[in-house]
Amino acid sequence: MQRTAFFISDGTGITAESLGRSLLAQFSDVDINMQTKPYIDSLEKAQNLAAIIDATAVRDGQRPIIIDTIVDQQIRDVIRQASGFKVDIFSTFLEPLEQELATHSSYSVGRTHSIGSDDVYMDRIHSVHFALDNDDGARTHQYDKADVILVGVSRCGKTPTSLYLALQFGIRAANYPLTEDDLDEDGMLKLPKALAPHRHKLFGLTIDARRLAAIRNERRPNSRYSSMDQCMQEIEQAEALYRRLHVPYIDATRFSVEEISTRMIAETGLARRFSPR
């Protein structure tokens, strides 16, 4: 038997969905079909959605779960009349917060998020282009402007992490690949020259050899580059380097890009330039 959950918002739906998924993640034995319905910002859209919810209740034989962050009372009233179990975030928490803060809430959800402001917009554009310009060791002369320099073997996840840091937090993240070019006479990986003046900015990624081989195989099938032997060796060298130079590092196999990024911030005290919405 299936249940349906609707995450409804008059804005992006990011908050309702994020909270809804967190709550429903606690019920792993229930098969829940989750649907996000953003931009429900008119009575007409609300009426159409209410009809969909009612039809879903009939189809499922169970009322859907409704998690919403709509502020407008009229729009909310339309949704409230649909056949659903309502998790009403705003009315549950806003009233107690009004008392605690001894003021009225402004009922203007989404407006106060400052990410649309010019400054934040510019910071974001800059950070994204910084990440792109400084991807994969393409340039090294801007490292004095970097907030952090991600290092790791080819295809261990440096690029997505750099971009996530840029988009979500405005952090300027360069990244530099660790390769065999930097092995010394004894076959030990040494710190690439371009990184030496910026050791304090380094943050390492590592990865499980099997996953790395799988990723590389899609790029260059059956090559030395994607062989298990090669992947294992490179990873071993990289981790040895991190330990020798006390570079903090994270295993990208175990964590999502969100987790890697937020852990980096928590561990190193990297400062965000803005906050995600």
Next chain:
Amino acid sequence: MQRTAFFISDGTGITAESLGRSLLAQFSDVDINMQTKPYIDSLEKAQNLAAIIDATAVRDGQRPIIIDTIVDQQIRDVIRQASGFKVDIFSTFLEPLEQELATHSSYSVGRTHSIGSDDVYMDRIHSVHFALDNDDGARTHQYDKADVILVGVSRCGKTPTSLYLALQFGIRAANYPLTEDDLDEDGMLKLPKALAPHRHKLFGLTIDARRLAAIRNERRPNSRYSSMDQCMQEIEQAEALYRRLHVPYIDATRFSVEEISTRMIAETGLARRFSPR
């Protein structure tokens, strides 16, 4: 007088922060210092944080607001004893949800987010590299594999949007610049040849001329490229093209990257490959 709010989580803190910011956005007349405290996953960390909260209460002369998504009861008890006004999301909503779903919740927050799984990981890597490989018209032979092709004048926000779509939703977004190279004899912008077979995949961005000039000025100060005249002309041409060919488009000046991306999905029915956490 300042108040402090703590968004506390045993995971990334993304849910607690997202909800907390939405709730507190309703109180724009209160000056609230917001702090995210992720990875509070041990009693020791909780005790340290509780001490910080208590010290903040003394400093502010007002108890801080605490919004948390911690699941572990012992850890939560430590935070609960700190001097704060608690917005307790999980205990408020989990019990009614348990009744509605007629089952117990698994208290394993964060675990069920599937973004760490191999499939999602691969989808994400692919989408990010797709966006990078197909950035700014660099390649056009993969457009049959694109979910969407963003078009617009240089520096109107195509790249950050493509990357956000890739990272958050696994959507494969290429982007292609509209430039004077594609003006016809009458000085009218025509559809670039590479895009003609993929018209149904196009999505346009436009931007306010003043902001565009500001962005371009940082890149090439005092150039024709960044002059108001040039920016206005290019934007006019691009918008005329969208209208003529019925390409849906959004004004990137008015919306954040999150809003542009979620609006694109809502308007075009683009399918996500996974969901953000």
